[in-house]
Amino acid sequence: WISAGTLAERCRYVQAALMTVTDTNKNDGMNTSANGNLTDPVALLKKKLPAGSWTNAGSVADYFLSLFFPSEGTGNLAQYHQLAVDFLNTADTGIGSVPFSSLSHTSTAYDTRVRAMVAMLLTQQRFQEQ
Numbered sequence: 289w290i291s292a293g294t295l296a297e298r299c300r301y302v303q304a305a306l307m308t309v310t311d312t313n314k315n316d317g318m319n320t321s322a323n324g325n326l327t328d329p330v331a332l333l334k335k336k337l338p339a340g341s342w343t344n345a346g347s348v349a350d351y352f353l354s355l356f357f358p359s360e361g362t363g364n365l366a367q368y369h370q371l372a373v374d375f376l377n378t379a380d381t382g383i384g385s386v387p388f389s390s391l392s393h394t395s396t397a398y399d400t401r402v403r404a405m406v407a408m409l410l411t412q413q414r415f416q417e418q
Contacts, residue, residue: 298411299411302407302410302411303407303411305327306327306329306403306404306406306407306410307403308399308403329352329402329403329406330393330398330399330402330403333348333351333402334393336351337351342393343388343389343390343391343393343398344388344389345372345373345376345377345387345388345389346369346373348372348376348388348402348405349368349369349372349373349376349405350362350369352372352405352406352409353365353368353369353372353409356409356410356415357414357415368409368412368414371408371409371412372405372408372409375401375404375405375408376388376401376402376405380397380400380401388401
């Protein structure tokens with residue numbers, strides 16, 4: 289990292305990249321009439337994982353961790369795995385829990401939770417150090 293400002297900008301970039309195209313706060317600068325960024329972690333999950341794993345918090349966490357840290361063993365990523373699973377099982381309000389397995393994989397809540405978990409993993413110190 290060059291400075292705290294650079295780190296903050298990297299975090300803002302990740303959050304903006306993972307916003308939905310229809311999010312009114314999204315402005316990726318691709319054009320002025322619509323947002324051009326089509327980052328869609330849920331679509332990626334659905335192409336790469338079997339349908340039975342789509343609402344399994346552990347499987348979803350493992351999949352993204354394998355993408356972000358391809359040469360790391362599971363033991364080295366246990367802390368991040370647990371953090372991701374806990375995040376996926378936390379209610380959107382941040383208070384209490386709503387099991388990830390209870391969400392419909394076609395719901396907005398599911399999409400929001402997966403996007404936010406991916407953003408959370410990408411803003412962790414370990415990822416920034418790569």
